[in-house]
Amino acid sequence: MTEDVKRLYLTLMVALVALFIFNKIFPKPVPEEQTPEVAVSQTSEAKPEALKQDDLKIEDIDMPAISVEKALANDARLKIENEQISGSIRLKGARLDSLYLKNYKQTLEEDSPKVELLTPAKTQNPYFVEAGWIPADKNVKVPNSESVWKVQQKALTPDSPVVLEWDNGQGIKFIRKITLDKNYMFKIQQSIENNTDKEIALYPYALIRRAVETIDLPSSVVHEGMIGVMDSNLKEIKYKDIASEDLKKDKAKSFKTTDGWAGFSDRYWFTAFILNAEQKHTVKYAQIAENTFQIDYVGEVLKIEPKSCLSNDIMLFAGAKEIKLLDNYKKTYNINKFDLAVDFGWYYFLTKPFFYILDFLYRFIGNMGWAILLFAALLRLLMFPVANKSFDSMSKMKKIQPKLQVLQERYGNDKVALQKATMEMYRKEKINPAAGCLPMLIQIPVFFSLYKVLNIAIEIRHAPFIGWIKDLSAPDPLTISQWSHIPLPGLLDIGVWPIVMGLTMYLQQKLNPAPTNKDQARAFALLPLIFTFMLAHFASGLVIYWTLSNILALIQQKVIMAKNGVK
Secondary structure, eight states: OOHHHHHHHHHHHHHHHHHHHHHHHSOOOOOOOOBOOOOOOOOSSOOOOSOOGGGSOOOSTTSOOOOHHHHHHSSOEEEEEOSSEEEEEETBTTEEEEEEEEEEESSSSTTOOEEEEEBOTTSSSOEEEEEEEEESSTTSOOOOTTOBOEEOOSEEBTTBOEEEEEEOSSSEEEEEEEEEOSSSEEEEEEEEEEOSSSOEEEEEEEEEEEEOSOSOOOOOSSOOEEEEEETTEEEEEOHHHHOOSSTTSOOOEEEEESSEEEEEEOSSEEEEEEOOTTSOEEEEEEEEETTEEEEEEEEOOEEEOTTEEEEEEEEEEEEEOOHHHHHHHHHHHTOTTGGGGSOOOTTHHHHHHHHHHHHHHHHHHSOHHHHHHHHHHHHHHHTHHHHHHHHHHHHHHHHTHHHHHHHHHHHTTOHHHHHHHHHHHHHHHTOOGGGGGHHHHHHHHHHHHHHHHHHHOTTTTTOOOSTTOOOTTSOOSOBHHHHHOOOOOTTTOOBHHHHHHHHHHHHHHHHSOOOSSHHHHHHHHHHHHHHHHHHTTSOHHHHHHHHHHHHHHHHHHHHHHHHTTOO
16 A cells, blocks of 8 residues: 555545544534515505514513423313324414324333423423414404414314314404324414405414523534425524524524425424415514524415405424425425425435335334344445455555565655555556545445434434343443443443444454554554544444444455455
8 A cells, every 4th residue: 555545544534533523513504595574465554574573472481480280271272182192272372382292202211201392381491383363454353372262172183173263353253273184294274254344454374482491502413493494495593593692683584485394393303384385475583582482484465355254274293203204294295395304414315215224124124223233234235346346455455565665675765766666566466555445435425324314313213222222323321330330431431332343443454454654553543442432422323333334344354365365
C-alpha cells in the first residue's frame, strides 16, 4: 500500500468518526423559505389577518397547573376509542385534548403507563387541537373555547361518527361531524347553516397548541419540533428558532400554501392537520407564551348565502409514526410527502428501503435482533465480490511487506524514487493498492442509513433481542459498572456488545498490512478504541450489526489470506 493510499485510508476512517460526531451534534439544516405574513382573502365587512393570539381566548395560560385527572373531570366529555387510541373531546370548545396511545408504553416496565399524546389546558404541559371559524363581520357570533356543544352520541369510534352542534342565537347553526378510522386519522367536517336573510362570510381555521418543558432540546439525529410541508417544501423548525424572551418580538414564521400538512413532531409521535388541497391557506408557526407554541392555519373566506348551508373539511393525524401506515395514508389521501414526518435523513434513498427490508425480515423471523443480524449477513453477501477483491489486494500487500521494507531501507529519504519503485512492485505483483478502500466507501452510507433507521423507526423501539438486550434502539445496558460494580463515568461506562465489537475491529486491523509510517500506525491502532467508546452509547442494534459484519469480514479475509499463502 503506497503512502498516499494509506493517507487516504486513514483520512476516510477519521472522516467516518468526524461525520458521526457532526451528525450527532449538528442535525442536518433544512432550508426554509419564509414568506411575509399576508392577509387572507378579504370581504367588504372586515380584513382579518392570519390567526393571531387575540383571535382566540388564551385559556389561563399563566395559571398554576392542575392534574390531568382534575382537568378531565372539570368538563363534560365525549369518549374516543379504537384499537390504537383512547381519550376524549372536551365538549366546551369541542376541543380534542386527551389522547393515549394504547399500544405503546412510556418505558419497558410492566406497569409503565401508556404514552400520553394530548393533554388538556391548565395542566403541566397542555397539548391540544382546536378548529373553528373567524368571522369577517365581528358582530357574527362564532363558537370559541368556552362554547358548549351539544351531542347525541356517547362515543366516537370507527363505527360511530359523532355530530356536534352549536347555535349562536342569531339564526346561524354550527355543525361539526367527526369520524375516526381504526388507526390515528380524524376527519372533521365543519358545516354552517345560515338561517338568516343576510350573506355571512367566515374563515376556517385549525390550530395545535403545545407547551414544552424546554426549548433547549439535546442535539439529536432526529428532528423534534415543528414540522410541515408547504407547497412540496419540507419545513423543520426548532422551538428555539421562533422563541424569544420578549414575546413582543414576533419571530413567527408564516407560509402560503395550497396543500400540505403542518404539526408537531417528536421522535416517535406526531400530530398534524392535513390541508385541503382545493383551498389556499396561511400557515403560521408561532410562540404564544413562554415555552408554549402554536401551529395554525387560516383558509380562504367562505360565503354562505341566506337560507343555505356550506361546509369545510379538515383531516387530523394524531398518533405514532408507523412508517408503513404513514405511507398508506400518503397514498390513500394523496398527502404530499407525508412520509417525511419520519426523519429519514440525508440518505433517504437507502434509509427507507433498509427499514422495509428489516421489517420484512422481522416478520419472517419474529425477532428484530435476528433480523438485523440476517440483514448484516445479506449485505456482506451482496458485497462479497467487491470485498473479495479488496481482501485479495490487502493479502498480497501484506505478503510483500518485507520487500517494501527493503525498498525503504534502500532509498531512504528519496521519496520520489521510493514511490516509483513501490509502484513498479505493485505492477509486477498485479496489486491494486486502492482496492482496499472501496468496501469502506460503500459501508459509510450503509452504516449511516442503518444508524438512522434504528433511531427513527418506532417498530424497533422497545424491540428485544436475546439475553440482556431488551431494547435494540437503546444502548447496551450491561455496562462495566453493572457487572463489575466499579463505578465509572458515563463516557467510560460501556456495555458488553461494544467491547466485543471493538475486539473484532482490532482483530480485523491486525490482518491488514501495517502502515510503514509510525504516526499513521499509531493513529490506526487507536481507531478500534475510538469506535468502541463512540458507538457504545448508540443503539445496541447498530453495535450488534457492526459486530457480525466484522466477524464475517474476518472469516472472509482469513480464507483469502490462506489461499494466497499469507500468515
